[in-house]
Amino acid sequence: MNQRLLALALLLAxxxxxxxxxxxxxxxxxxxxxxxxxxxxSGTFTEAFDPEMLEQLSSGFTTTVVLRMYLYRRGSDVxxxxxxATWRVVYDLxxxxxxxxxxxxxxxxxxxxxxxxxxxxxxxxxxxxxxAPLAVIEPGVDxxxxxxxxVNPVSPEVLAEVRRWMTRPxxxxxxFFGGFVSFFLNPKIAEADRRLQFRSAPFFRAKP
Amino acid sequence: MRALAALLVVTTxxxxxxxxxxxxxxxxxxxxxxxxxxxxxxxxxxGASTNVEIIRRxxxxxxxxxxxxxxxxxxxxxxxxxxxxxxxxxKLRQDKGSQPGAVVxxxxxxxxxxxxxxxxxxxxxxxxxxxxxxxxxxxxVFGSGLGVAVGGVWAQKSSDxxxxxxxxxxxxxxxxxxxxxxxxxxHATALYTVASEPLVAAGGARSVLNYKRAGGxxxxxxxxxxLMRVGADVRLESATAPDDAATADLRLRPxxxxxxxxxxxxxxxxxxxxxxxxxxxxxxxxxxSGFGDYEFAKAVLSFGAWRLLTERHVLGFRLGxxxxxxxxxxxxxxxxxxxxxLQPPRxxxxxxxxxxxxxxxxxxxxxxxxxxxxxxxxxxxAFQLFRNPRxxxxxxxxxxxxxxxxxxxxxxxxxxxxxxxxxxxLDTFIGVFELSLGNALGRLPL
Numbered sequence: 001m002n003q004r005l006l007a008l009a010l011l012l013a014x015x016x017x018x019x020x021x022x023x024x025x026x027x028x029x030x031x032x033x034x035x036x037x038x039x040x041x042s043g044t045f046t047e048a049f050d051p052e053m054l055e056q057l058s059s060g061f062t063t064t065v066v067l068r069m070y071l072y073r074r075g076s077d078v079x080x081x082x083x084x085a086t087w088r089v090v091y092d093l094x095x096x097x098x099x100x101x102x103x104x105x106x107x108x109x110x111x112x113x114x115x116x117x118x119x120x121x122x123x124x125x126x127x128x129x130x131x132a133p134l135a136v137i138e139p140g141v142d143x144x145x146x147x148x149x150x151v152n153p154v155s156p157e158v159l160a161e162v163r164r165w166m167t168r169p170x171x172x173x174x175x176f177f178g179g180f181v182s183f184f185l186n187p188k189i190a191e192a193d194r195r196l197q198f199r200s201a202p203f204f205r206a207k208p
Numbered sequence: 209m210r211a212l213a214a215l216l217v218v219t220t221x222x223x224x225x226x227x228x229x230x231x232x233x234x235x236x237x238x239x240x241x242x243x244x245x246x247x248x249x250x251x252x253x254x255g256a257s258t259n260v261e262i263i264r265r266x267x268x269x270x271x272x273x274x275x276x277x278x279x280x281x282x283x284x285x286x287x288x289x290x291x292x293x294x295x296x297x298x299k300l301r302q303d304k305g306s307q308p309g310a311v312v313x314x315x316x317x318x319x320x321x322x323x324x325x326x327x328x329x330x331x332x333x334x335x336x337x338x339x340x341x342x343x344x345x346x347x348x349v350f351g352s353g354l355g356v357a358v359g360g361v362w363a364q365k366s367s368d369x370x371x372x373x374x375x376x377x378x379x380x381x382x383x384x385x386x387x388x389x390x391x392x393x394x395h396a397t398a399l400y401t402v403a404s405e406p407l408v409a410a411g412g413a414r415s416v417l418n419y420k421r422a423g424g425x426x427x428x429x430x431x432x433x434x435l436m437r438v439g440a441d442v443r444l445e446s447a448t449a450p451d452d453a454a455t456a457d458l459r460l461r462p463x464x465x466x467x468x469x470x471x472x473x474x475x476x477x478x479x480x481x482x483x484x485x486x487x488x489x490x491x492x493x494x495x496x497s498g499f500g501d502y503e504f505a506k507a508v509l510s511f512g513a514w515r516l517l518t519e520r521h522v523l524g525f526r527l528g529x530x531x532x533x534x535x536x537x538x539x540x541x542x543x544x545x546x547x548x549x550l551q552p553p554r555x556x557x558x559x560x561x562x563x564x565x566x567x568x569x570x571x572x573x574x575x576x577x578x579x580x581x582x583x584x585x586x587x588x589x590a591f592q593l594f595r596n597p598r599x600x601x602x603x604x605x606x607x608x609x610x611x612x613x614x615x616x617x618x619x620x621x622x623x624x625x626x627x628x629x630x631x632x633x634l635d636t637f638i639g640v641f642e643l644s645l646g647n648a649l650g651r652l653p654l
Contacts, residue, residue, distance in 0.1 A: 060302025060311065062243060062278040090243040090277050094308050101242060155237065158284070159480035160488060161434045162291045191480075 025146070028198040033128060034205065038105070039137055040128040041069070041145065041200070048124055048149050048196045057098070057116050062090045065123045066150045071132045074142035074202050081132035087123035089113075098122075105130035139207040145200045150192035159191065242278030249305035254316045256295075258351035263289055263315060265389025277302070289315065294348045296320040322348040329361050331651030333552050333561035335406035335414075336375075339363035341555060345381070357381045361555045365404060372416045377401040377556035391431040398424040399445065403539075405559045407458075414562075417458055419449040421539070421557075423467070435478050441471040443496075447537060459538035465501040467537055479514065483635040484604045486522045486592065489513040496540075504534030524588040526610070531617065532580040541578040547612050548627045549646030565625040573625035579614040581622055586610025590633075601635040606644075 030043035048065065049057075057063055065087040070079040085104035092099055098119035100111040113119040131145060250271050253260040266288035268281040275281070282300055289298045297318040302311040329341035345357025363375035383395035401421040408414055423445020431437050445467045449460040472495055479488035490512045498504040508530040517523050530542055544565060545551040552561040567574035588608035595602045607630040615622035631644025 056299070056301075059300065060246075060277055061282055061300055062238070064238075088239060088242055088278070092244040092277075093246075093302055093304050093311060095244065099243065101239075154287075156480040156487065157434065157478075158287060160478050162287045163480065163482055 025197050025199050027201055028147075030126075030145070030200045032131070032200075032203050034134055035128060037133055037135065038130040039132050039134055039205075041126050041131050042128055044121070044125045045147075045149055045196060045198070046120060046124045048151055048194055049120060050194065053151060053193060054116065054120065057089060057119060058091045060091055060093050062088050063123070064088050064152050066153050067126070067129075068148045069129075069131055070146045070148075071136075072144055072146065074144055079146075081136055083129075083131055085126070085129050089119050089123050091116075091119075134205070137205050139205045142202045142204050144202045147198050147200070149196040150194070151196075152193040154191055238278060238280035238283055240276060240279045243276045245274060245309065246277055246302065246311045247274045247305070247309055248272065249310040249312055251313045251315065252303075254314060255319065256317050257319060258294055258348060259353065262292065262294075262351075262353040262389070263317065266292065266386075267313070267315065269313065285315075289317065292348075292353070294319060294322055322346050324357070326357055327359065329555040331552060331555075331560070332653055333563065333651075334653045335366055335369075335562055336560040337364045337366065339375075339555055339558070339560050341377075343379070343556075353384060353386075355381075355383045355385070359556055361558055363555075363558055363560050366406065366416075369406065369414045369416050371404075371418065372406070373402075373404040373418060375402060375404050375558050375560070377403075377558050379556055385429070393429040393431075394427070395429070396424060396426045399557075401557060403558060405538075406562050408562045417449070417460070417538075419447060419460055421448075421467075422446050427471070436476045437474070439471075439473045439475075441469075441473075443467065443469045443471070459535060459541065461501055465537075467498065467502050467540075468500045469496050469498045469502075471496040481602075481635075483640050484590070484592070484602050484633060485512075485514040485524065486516045486590075487514055498534070498536060498540075502535060502537050504532055504536040504540075506530070506532045506536060506540060520592040522590040522592065522604070524590065524608075526586045526588070527584070528612075529583040530581070533617070536580075538578065541580060542582045542614060544577050544614060545650065547582050547584055547614055548625070549608075549629045549644070550627055550649045552650045565627075567623070568626040569624055571623035571625065573614070573623035576614050576623055579622065580617040581620070582612060582614040583622070584610055584612030584627075586612075586627070593632075599637055601637070603632060603634045605632055606630070 028043060028045070030041050033040050033042070045067075053063070067085045069083050071081040072079055083105050085102065087103075088101045090099050091097075098113040098116070100113060100119060100122050102109045102111070102122075111122055113122055137143060248269055248271050251264060251267055251269075253263050256263060267285045268288070269275065269279075269285065286298050286300050289295065295317040299316045301314045301316065303314055305311050324345045324347055326343040326345055329339060329343075332338050339361060341359065341361030343357060343359030345355060347355045349356050357380075359377075359379040359381075361375075361377045365372040365374045378400045380398040381395065383393065385393040387394055399421060403417070403419050403421070405417045405419070406414065407417055423443070425441050425443040427439055427441030429437055429439040447460060447465050447467055449462055449465070451463050473493065475490070475492040477488070477490040479485045479490060482490070491510070493509045494507070496506040498506075508528075510526070510528040512524060512526040514522055514524040528547070532541065539557055543554055543559070545553045545561070548565055551563060551565065554560070562577055564574035564577055586608050587610065588606055590604040590606040593603040593605055607628070609626070609628045611624055611626055613622035613624045629644050629646040631642060631647065634641040634643075
């Protein structure tokens with residue numbers, strides 16, 4: 001009995017050890033600009049698309065890119081401001097043009113792109129994208145931003161619905177009186193087609 | 209790095225300078241006004257050897273429809289096809305149709321194996337030297353969309369108890385969760401059980417109750433709202449017990465008797481991830497009424513809610529209660545292994561142990577194995593170890609503690625006991641694995 005419990009403890013420890021292997025969030029070169037009344041950021045993240053997703057850009061259906069930015073004071077783990085930007089792109093088969101809509105703190109804008117490469121650049125480029133009001137950034141203090149990019153994120157409601165279909169209670173053996181099945185066919189619907197996270201290098205606002 | 213650990217759980221809306229955790233990230237909705245106006249000329253399915261009608265009926269648009277290419281129905285159609293569980297990937301694309309504005313909707317699927325290992329039964333107890341079994345199935349038999357599963361358990365007889373015999377249980381299940389692509393499902397189960405249930409008398413004397421069960425259930429479900437379902441089941445089975453008046457006290461009629469019941473149920477489940485839940489709730493209620501030889505009513509209610517406290521830290525709360533009015537057959541009673549994760553389970557309804565609870569509060573809970581009433585509450589803390597898009601999707605370390613009461617309704621007596629569990633829960637592409645203290649203790653003699 002004790003040996004069995006020891007084996008269980010070792011398995012749990014192995015799981016905990018696996019968690020320590022998560023790669024660190026990479027740092028990316030970004031350019032910050034003070035454009036009253038906002039701090040803005042510029043940079044690109046084309047690596048959010050792999051070749052397969054790039055192919056999907058021409059599928060005729062919408063690809064959505066959601067970018068969320070979180071402003072931190074260096075050394076703190078509490079975000080002091082957050083902002084978001086969304087890009088949607090769709091290929092018009094008959095006009096042979098990519099239609100793009102961008103939304104962020106500054107409002108909504110529409111673009112067109114003639115090539116897939118141009119469309120990719122448009123939806124993976126932060127071009128003076130608002131980060132936070134300058135008023136919340138104290139001069140002389142170090143800050144950094146964390147960026148979370150999702151391509152085609154799925155809403156929690158849709159995830160819940162699809163996962164419920166997949167658990168197939170009638171066949172899996174569970175019922176209204178039953179418990180959860182232990183093993184079953186378990187395809188996963190990801191929360192997004194792709195997720196990319198990176199952070200900026202520390203920056204500060206010069207004292208006036 | 210520690211600072212970035214809080215990245216994913218702050219609000220997307222600008223917040224105050226004293227921004228504190230943690231509001232859920234707001235979901236991004238599809239935009240039905242975005243994209244060119246198109247007309248669906250036809251729908252082609254590529255890559256499927258399964259019946260393509262099963263795929264077509266999950267598509268929420270049809271030839272002749274005029275809509276924007278950003279319409280949410282396209283995305284939902286893709287998920288509906290994926291949710292069939294027959295494909296590893298589903299992609300939608302448009303090809304030009306025969307005239308400007310017309311498109312051919314191409315549904316491209318990549319098939320997967322649909323054989324499933326539903327459960328493995330294995331354990332040993334003081335009353336049963338070993339029990340073992342499997343539950344296997346196919347969720348898409350011959351590409352028909354019909355699911356079939358077979359389960360069997362064998363339990364070795366106890367050599368210490370006179371009259372004990374080998375136990376066995378078989379189950380055959382057939383289900384069509386979406387009849388002709390509708391929100392209605394049907395399912396049926398056939399069962400055959402040879403039981404030799406271990407018993408312990410008040411003085412500690414051990415004996416067995418031998419009986420057989422044969423019959424089945426037939427039921428239907430209706431997903432009447434995206435996250436809600438109702439269902440109804442009819443059960444008919446024959447129970448054969450010894451021609452001994454004493455069995456009446458054991459909740460089985462002597463000789464042959466008929467168990468006939470009707471069950472109705474309701475379930476609402478808003479958890480985005482029911483395997484490793486981190487938000488949402490689940491509420492389920494079921495009422496079963498027995499007629500004829502066993503007149504009884506059984507009601508079961510369960511509720512659970514989960515919340516992400518901060519990045520990776522999840523708190524869960526569970527509540528459960530049940531009551532049986534009248535005299536149900538003994539195998540329908542609540543069992544300690546059903547409500548206490550530290551006790552042996554009932555593999556395919558076979559009782560393989562007479563072990564009671566640990567009786568932490570010295571209330572006499574160790575003497576109670578079955579009952580007509582129970583109630584329990586527990587809280588669980590989980591730490592999200594990792595999340596992964598492929599193979600091993602995620603793992604949570606969890607620890608739970610709770611209390612429950614199980615016992616008789618008349619006279620009312622439900623000794624309360626403490627229960628707890630700790631372990632690792634893994635969500636993988638072949639299913640869910642739980643390596644826990646409860647799993648270990650429930651499958652080993654103590």
